[in-house]
Amino acid sequence: METSTEGVAENGADSAGAAVPAERTEAVAVEATGVVASEAAEGTEGTEAVAAAAAIPAAPAVPPTSLSPSRASDFMQCPLLYRFRVIDKLPEKPSEAATRGTLVHAVLERLFDAPATERTAPRAKSLIPGQWDRLRETKPEVVELFADDPEGERLARWLTEAEQLVERWFTLEDPTRLEPAERELFVEARLDSGLKLRGIIDRVDVAPTGEVRIVDYKTGKAPRPEYAEGALFQMKFYALVVWRLKQVVPRRLQLVYLGSGDVLTYDPVIADLERVERKLLALWDAIRQATETGDWRPRPTKLCGWCDHQAVCPEFGGTPPPYPLPVRAPEPDGV
Ligand code: SF4
Secondary structure, X not given: OOOOHHHHHHXXXXXXXXXXXXXXXXXXXXXXXOOEXXXXXXXXXXXXXXXXXXXXXXXXXXXXXXXXXXXXXXXXXXXXXXXXXXXXXXXXXXXXXXXXXXXXXXXXXXXXXXXXXXXXXXXXXXXXXXXXXXXXXXXXXXXXXXXXXXOOHHHHHHHHHHHHHHHHHHHHOOHHHOOOOEEEEEEEEEOOOOOXXXXXXXXXXXOOOOOEEEEEEEOOOOOOHHHHHHHHHHHHHHHHHHHHHHOOOOOEEEEEEOOOOEEEEEOOOHHHHHHHHHHHHHHHHHHHHHHHHOOOOOOOOHHHHHOXXXXXXXXXXXXOOOOOOOOOOOOOOOO
């Protein structure tokens, strides 16, 4: 397919052609899995974060049937964490960082309801109180976050931080020149192997030439350049889904880091997406085997500091709840 970066840039993004190196690295610890600690501290962002925070343990356990980027990252980080989230569906406390991420995502999404010329920073900031009200209505558990803040000082600080993140976005992209084809797009595709991939893409831009750009907002800081590959995993995952769905390889993948003011871009080729597909198939095999045998190993790392499940994790002296699915004996080696 004939492509040109200009085609995408013309569609509106001043930052489309400017791959800013991910260089702001303070307070970002990265594990070998490529999961960024600052991101883990935020939890999953956007709609998936809300779903995770709202997980209700009463639903009967069922084997997983699909894979999202967040859950794939969970398994790579720690198989037991994946089990707690996907099989046991243990509840997790909302965090200030994850909830702020959800709020900022909602504001950036809603801003595009306004005519292009009115998509200004003051307008975006003015959306924050309403979106915060809406979040409290749809996810009442987030109210707990500020239950011990009767004077509202911490809440005021938290809202100011959300404003700063929203404001920084305007230094990275110009929404008056953007007309997204999709916002908060739910995508799902089945691979030839039967594996179902799903996820939610923050924004999809389509140039007049038909070139597709996938954009994801992060309210954390950009990873160090040597760990960019881990950060791009989610974007290549989405690119694979779009490729499978539309038979079009996205021209550009773009991560917008509002925490540090960086934009990380990558232009994928088919070989990248085939590699991601092979990786996901291997991951899915490992998940299927763990599901059937009940053998979910903890993998302690620095990221345990952000894990809500230490009380039931053997690495921290805890005992996991009884495994809720039927198990078969593990196959002997060599079989
Ligand atoms: S505390 Fe660490 S090892 Fe235990 S489940 Fe959580 S991430 Fe895994």
